[in-house]
Amino acid sequence: MTDSYSPESAHLEAILLVGGQGTRLRPLTLSTPKPLLPTAGVPFLAHQLARARSFGVRHIVFATSYRASMFAEVFGDGSAFGLTLEYMTEDSPLGTGGAIRNAAQALACGPDAPVLVLNGDILSGHDISEQVDLHVSRGAAVTLHLTEVDDPSRFGCVPTDEDGRVTAFLEKTPHPVTNRINAGCYVFQRSAIDTIPAGQVVSVERETFPGMIASGELVLGYADRSYWLDVGTPAAFVQGSCDLVMGRLASPALPGPCGEYLALEDSKVSPSAKISGGTVVGARAVVESDASVRGSVLDAGCVVESGATVVDSVVGAGARVSSGAVLRNAVIGDGAVVGSGNELLAGARVWPGVRLPAGAVRFSSDV
Ligand code: GDD
Ligand code: MG
Secondary structure, eight states: OOTTOOTTTSOOEEEEEOOOOOGGGTTGGGTSOGGGSEETTEEHHHHHHHHHHHTTOOEEEEEEOTTTHHHHHHHTTSGGGTOEEEEEEOSSOOHHHHHHHHHGGGOOOOTTSEEEEEETTEEEOOOHHHHHHHHHHHTOSEEEEEEEOSOGGGSEEOOBOTTSBBOOOEETOSSOSOSEEEEEEEEEEHHHHTTSOTTSOOOIIIIIHHHHHHTTOOEEEEEOOSOEEEOOSHHHHHHHHHHHHHTSSOOTTOSSOOSSEEEOTTOEEOTTOEEETTEEEOTTOEEOTTOEEESOEEOTTOEEOTTOEEESOEEOTTOEEOTTOEEESOEEOTTOEEOTTOEEOTTOEEOTTOEEOTTOOOOOTTO
């Protein structure tokens, strides 16, 4: 048991894993790391930071690698968020386990304290305090938040016994044995982090957790059914932003009231435009007359011209969707121009700065 830790006497410290390249979100992540993408009006991580703070976390160590310097440029020392933030950067990516071990050097707590570890691309409504309390009361080495999804093969599949003890950790297995998956939020004993080899590429999912289970350490699951989303794909990213704007997940970082849409400063929306489904209209963005925008993210300074239709899509900063163009489930990179009459559907992506001439792309509606 971890008698020496008292949640009343010490603030929980956290490590935030934000070193991934966000490959599945290209081209959005070519210039901006996934955790910094504008989501419901603020950088994605602002939601995670605010939630962690609401559960008593005050010191957070960012484990960075890809475009590391951008994180400090956005969040600084954290004082504006009521947090103390530090940045530990890997020279080359160390994997999730190597990153946790590297970042732990900046923790102040002793070996018997629990440490919160968060994947940097998750929106979760779960009760972090309950997860920590379970971890401490059962004296676990690590306690994983678990959630249920329809397709567990894309995640870490985590079976447990009737006492909540994790019996296996099967990362991205084609043969999942349960729909319960690793939700990407861990409570580690600090001493368990210290057993991860330093300065090496290590995966917690493929090495550390399976190793701990095999050697009989107590790895626990904390399962719940609260809101949960990994925003690692364009469709999920748009969904997450809309869910926050619509209030499906409460976030202390939301920069305005919940509703059909969130219009940021100096944006212009024509009275005849229809905007719904938790859309964000970014700062200085313009939505012209009779345009229809549903469930989308319009970044700063972009323009949706009159009569254009934008559904379940991202329009990057400074991009332009010309009159009569149609986007459904599309991603338009920063500064790109979609000429009039184009129809971009089903995962289409336009790279930053590209100009699609009028009528260049069209999908037949009966395909
Ligand atoms: N610092 C650092 N260094 N961070 C990293 C590195 C690295 O080398 N590699 C990945 N990360 C960070 C990513 O930025 C992300 O926040 C987190 O680790 C997880 O990486 P993803 O690339 O998003 O992994 P995933 O979504 O395929 O799978 C993970 O998350 C699932 C839940 O969403 C796994 O943990 C699965 O088991 C889990 O189910
Ligand atoms: Mg992920």
